[in-house]
Amino acid sequence: MAYVPRLKGKYKEEVVPALKEKFSYKSSMEVPKLMKICLNQGVGNAVADKKLIDNAIEEMTIISGQKAVASKSKKDIANFKLRKNIPIGVRVTLRDNNMFEFLDRLISVALPRIRDFKGINDKGFDGRGNYTLGVTEQIIFPEINIDKINKILGMDITFVTSAKTDAEAFELLKEFGLPFKK
Template sequence: MNIPELKKIYIDEVAPALLKSCGLKNVHQVPKIEKVVLNSSFGAELDKNGIEELRKDMTALSGQAPIVIRAKMSVSNFKLREGMPVGIKVTLRGNVMWDFLLRLIAISLPNIRDFRGVPAKLDGSGNYTLGIIDHSIFPEINVERQRTNTGLDISIVTSASNDADGSELLKLLGMPFRKNSSESSNQQEAA
């Protein structure tokens, strides 16, 4: 069985570094990535063909079939009826999760035009959520047949107990966090 490349990096380099930097005594206390959740929502105006196209894109992107999230209640202001599809969700675990993270960090994010890094704000529990405006940054998505730009939320759930440990885990895995604007302005003044 092949071990994904990013998982090898985690086992060989990241876990020992986290063990030292966090001052942990047991290797089982080292923070790890538990799952990655991909969410994409759409308005009530999207037709059935658009929903099917989005399902095909999410399947190509994640490697597994997404589930369709339906409205739990009717809201007249949004032209939404109970039971109408409002979003698509995929939960990735195991080797599929590691492969997706490698594609995200090494290929997709650097291909964004004028990319300067992703925001470094975690949720307080060591988990990270990244919003992408257009899901066509991934090489698996066929741009020619896509009609609408659909956003995508990527939630990386870790076993870290705080933001510092979760942030350190993601940095060591290669997540391109944005430098603080105050740090970059100080560097420009010094030059």
């Protein structure tokens, strides 16, 4: 039998029945699901130092378990000494098994390592059932060796769901185990 990530199995066995009962869906196909997780990291000083992008790509690849790609600037901005098509950030899109493995590591290992952690804010919903979480330091992930990083950077983690409302997405992410503030 093929390997199934822990949270993927939990979704089928626990989350679907719980959400079906709570929102009184007629079919289990109506239950919202997690479509993808997008990781973004802006590297502000990458215009001056090209090596920062390479380090960020390497770190993001280690964190996500999937090859990261550089995000390039769309236009010239003179005030920031920015030219078109210069790498200024790093991004990764996780789907299926990689997504569930990353979510499991985020919930069980990375989030509890945040200093003075009291839960994540529920204000990151966009009105269409997607949630964005900002992380201030990449060193909360145990895969990152603190001695080898040369700059502490933050990142955005976006959970894209098939939910039609923020309430459905909130309940979906809460059922997965994201520790929202009470």
